[in-house]
Amino acid sequence: MSVRIGRSLIGPGNPVYVIGEIGLNHNGDVEIAKRLIDVAVESGAQAVKFQKRTPEIATPEHMRDVLRETPWGTMTYLEYRHRVEFGEAEYLEIASYAMRAGVDWFASPWDVPSVAFLEGLDVVAHKVASASITDLELLDALAATGKPIILSTGMSTIEEIDRAVDRLDRDRLVLMHATSSYPMPEHEANLRMIQTLGSRYPGVPIGYSGHERGLQISLAAVALGAVAVERHITLDRAMWGSDQAASLEPQGFDHLVRDIRIIGDAMGDGVKRVFPGEEAPRAKLRRVPA
Incomplete structure (x- = not known):
């Protein structure tokens, strides 16, 4: 089964849906956000994603005065x-910029008022961050929008994922295998979970949200069947911010999307055939005809 988000169908047989996760890597600067949208577009990604919080609600009480x-x-x-959070004016500018650039944009709302805020901007989808998978009030508010939902599964037990999936419409759901270590060591990738999730939730497209350094693990996820890939992007990993070190710089993201497309072309349909390029070697080298 496929799920439509904006201009794209997400599911087996469709091009891998690549999301450039801008998150808070804009550091509260709209011009940096626009440059990161450019990075995603120039690389061939189909979407960019932000994060939206109501700080007084989404900030844990024990962290507020730290x-x-x-x-x-x-x-x-x-x-x-508050300093890094975009408001309506900034998001209207971002929405307009993304639309003109031809890329989908949406965000991870971290609280119920942020769902209403994003709905007011008519986003094409919503993303549930791994940290929010147990927030059933938030999941109910997202389900009520009728929009497609992308659900990340990092830092979660299988029982927590079950509860979240049960609150959402599977016909409009994309699950993302994830491990929420920043940056993620390769021995924590557990990529076989892509197949485990696919078996547990038949018909639900399964993708991969990566927080590792480098490209290999994300590319392996595609080879294992991930139909969507999300990676953080940055202009420079040395920039200030907690997600920068686990992000891809423009050249790295460009190479990631390039290689995802190559793998997509190479996967084929699993039907054995003699390709046109094999005909001449077949005629020249096969001594005993069939």
């Missing part, structure tokens, strides 16, 4: 959350 050193000085964690 002091943090930032490029804008020392501030509390709650003040930092």
Whole structure:
């Protein structure tokens, strides 16, 4: 089964849906966000994703007054959350820019008011962050939108994934295998979970959201059947921010999308045939005809 998001169908037999996860790597700067949209578009990705929070709700209470050193000085964690959060004006500018660039955009809402905020901007889909998979109130609000939902499964037990899937419409659901280590060591990738999720939730497209360094694990995920791939992107991994080190710079993301497309072309349909390029070697080298 395939799920339509914006301009694309996500599911077996369709081009892998590649999402450039901008998240908070824009550091509260709309111009950086636009440059990251350009990175995604120029690489051939179909979508970019942001994060949307209501800081007073989404910031854990025990973290609110913790002091943090930032490029804008020392501030509390709650003040930092406000500093990097985009409001309506910024997202309208981003939405317009993404539309003109020909790429889907959506976000991970971290609380119920953020769902309403994003619905007001008519996003094409919603993404559930791994940290939110147990927030049943949030899942119910997302299900009520009727929009496609992409659900990441990092830091979750299989029972928690079951509960989340049961709250959502499987006909509009894409599951993303993920491990929420930043950056993720390769021995925690557990890529066989792509097949496990596919068997457990038949008909639901299964993708991969990666937080590793490099490209190999994401490419292996595609070879194992992932129909969508999400990776964080950045202009420079040395930039300030907690997700930058696990992100791909423009050249790396470009190579990732290029290689995903090559693998997609190479997978074929599993039907054995003699290809045109084999005809001449067959005539020249086969001594005993069939």
